[in-house]
Amino acid sequence: MPEGHTVHRIARQLDRDFVGHRLTVTSPQGRFAAGASRLDGRVLVGSRAVGKQLFLTVEGGDVLRVHLGLYGAWDFFGRISPLAEGGVAFGSMGAPRLRRAVRMGEGGRDLSARTEGSEPGVFPPPPVGQVRVRIATEESVADLRGPMACEVLDPSTAQVAVARLGPDPAAETDLGAAGDIVVRRLTTRATPVGQLLMDQSVVAGIGNIYRAELLFRARLDPWTPGRRVPTDLARALWQDWATLLDDGIATGVMLTREDLDAAGRAVALVDRDERHWVYGRAGRPCRVCGRPVLVEQMAARKLYRCAGCQLMP
Template sequence: MPEGHSIHRLARQFDDVFAGERLTVTSPQGRFADGAALLDGRVLESARAHGKQLFLRFEGSLYLHVHLGLYGAWDFGGDATFRGASSIGAPRRVGERELAEDDAGTAYAGPPAPVGAVRVRLASEHGWADLRGATVCSVATQPEVDVVLARLGPDPLGVPVAGADPGEEFARRVNRRRTPLARLLMDQSVVAGIGNVYRAELLFRARLDPALAGSALGPERARELWADAVVALSQGMRDGRIVTTAPSYWTSAAGTLPDPEESHWVYRRHGLACRICGRRILLADEAGRKLYWCPACQSG
């Protein structure tokens, strides 16, 4: 499932290529025909991400609310003025496909014929975006958006509200629960945007036992965990990839991102030696999701 950094990159891309444009909205697949009709012909005013939720605000205070889930993805294309990633979301891939120079430089004749089950298509004079496979794709009013946001925890990539401290709020939500940290970090009502990869990597970077209860963590260590989440997700948003290891562990050329097998401390490294201590990385089932950790480094 795409994690929070990818959804924030989506929001930024929608702002870059469609904000202020009057869009044609259709549902080639037909499952979103009624919703598309409500949005068709309206100006896209802005895009916002919170955790794994994407909200595209159209004039008239109507939103296209999308949660990609496990299989959702947006594909983009357009003319030479249209820049950005050509695909963000599932299926899982290393990074994002960037628009090829030769594709961007060819004469633009409008969106191509839909391929596959396109739930919704947004099209402007200069480009298009197709959504497939999303768990949630609906039209929402402002009160309905507010209800969704109210049930989510703070977002490490969110814009802080004046007078509020999201790190303190995260610490409060974690410290009041006896639930294991491995489960709390995946609970979107505790913290929005962290998925299975960041969960494993953040716990390793903090040298925290995944089974440690949130109430046993303490407010100071909880705030430190939050601060590292802000750093890690911000780097992911910048790079378009989740890279959590230090450059000293990379064999790639200077100034480039590491190969996939060098990008993580523990995620998908079951049975391999820990990069720090040499012990074997373990794998367990945690609430139906694979959990990776080092039993030596994460004993506290």
């Protein structure tokens, strides 16, 4: 499932290339025909991510809410702006130009840009596969496929949807106050901290990879009841999440090892096996203590941890 950094990158892509433009909105698949008709012909005025959810606001106040779920993805075609000036922006490198194709989502990664070569010069390209909704301007196209949720909300209902979500460091103006909320929600419950971090009403945007890596970086046993987590450690988790999320948004990559030098980081940006401390490393030696990394089940999701390094307070 795409984690918070991916959704923020999608929001930024839409902000750069679609906000301020009058949209042509269709549902090639047909399942979103009524919603597409409601949005068609209106100017996109806002693109915002909160946790794993995307909120696109059109003139008049209606909001398209999208949750990609496990298999959803956005494909971008046409004039696509880079997401990093002069730096790494996986899937969107170089100056804006026509015939770019970028996919964001589908497992939490950006796929390399590719050229749609079947019909050179044809724009917009014909929809391929089950496209739930197509959003188009004169120069850019965004195709959404496979989302868990895709609906048009009125302004008040959209506000309720956002209010149900926990704090998201990339969406907050006061990280300290938001951190106070997260600390309180983490440290007053008997639920294991590993489960609380995945609860989007506690803190927004954390998925399975970031959950495993945050807890390893904190050397905290995921099975620790939330109420046993010291407040300073809970606050450190929030601050570390803010750091990792900011880095993920900038690079498009979930790189969670802080032990890498510049050369090692460059390798890890392109080599998935070098990016994480414990996630996806079941049975392999812990990079710190050498004990085999464990994989367990917590609330029906895989949980990776090192029993030697991660302890209960």
